[in-house]
Amino acid sequence: MCYDIKASYEAQLKRAKRKGDLNAIEEIMEKLIPLTDLPLYHASGFSHPEILIYTDREPNFPEVATWGLIPNWVKDEEGVKKIWNNTLNARGETIFEKPSFRHAAKHNRCVIYIDGFYEHHHYKKETYPFYIYKKDKTPMALAGLWSEWQNEMGGITKSFSIVTTSANPIMAKIHNNPKLKEPRMPLIIPMELEENWLHPISDGLDKTLIQDLIKSYPDEEMIYYTVGKLRGKSYLGNVEEILEEVVYEELVFN
Secondary structure, eight states, rough: OOEEEEEEEHHHHHHHHHHTHHHHHHHHIIGGGGGGGOOOOEEEEEGGGGHHHEEEESSSOOEEEESOOOTTTOSSSSHHHHTTTTEEEEEEEGTTTTTHHHHHHHOOEEEEEESSSEEEEEEETTEEEEEEEEETOOOOEEEEEEEEOOOOTSSSSEEEEEEEOOOOOOHHHHHOTSSSSSSEEEEOOGGGHHHOOOOSSOOOHHHHHTTTOOOOOOOOGGEEEEOOSSTTTTTTOGGGGGGGGGOOOOOOOO
């Protein structure tokens, strides 16, 4: 699963900067960044933060979207509240089948750039949060699905879900929640394959191209360490200090 992330301005602008359009980057900083909740040293999906996503309709210029995909068939605000906590993540293996995701899987895929993510490890009835990021410290490109929902007043809400896949060996050790059927991790797309995720689907071969991307990221390219609690009274909140390493003497992890 992926319910907790870190997302900086720098990570979110990675794709736009890669294009090298300084005017576009300035426009993003002036017009879009103020509409987001960035920077996010720690954000829980359950708080439905607004961040930048890069969609398949304008691949190099981001859009502001809310975390928690709202399918276009949701009728009203009450329906939004009922569903968006359940659509923070989309199981990659079934995105073309599930009613909440199948339209977006076929027509509305996106990429979300983050610095890293948090996951909880279970040990002796306690949970210990880990922060996970890429060894080269470059932003992670997460596969996502997006949607536009129109409310009764005609207002449009853009929203997204982070696609997940089976955990790699290290994430299988960290994400060991006994209540889950299997350990999971966000679907991290290698830079050279990002365009494949955004490629339009026009036939079965295109769909297969997308499905072939749904696999775990190599664990040898990831680094992790334990941090302070992300829930409860000791939680520091969305502050930079949340990233400081915290050693739990009682935790045995190997």
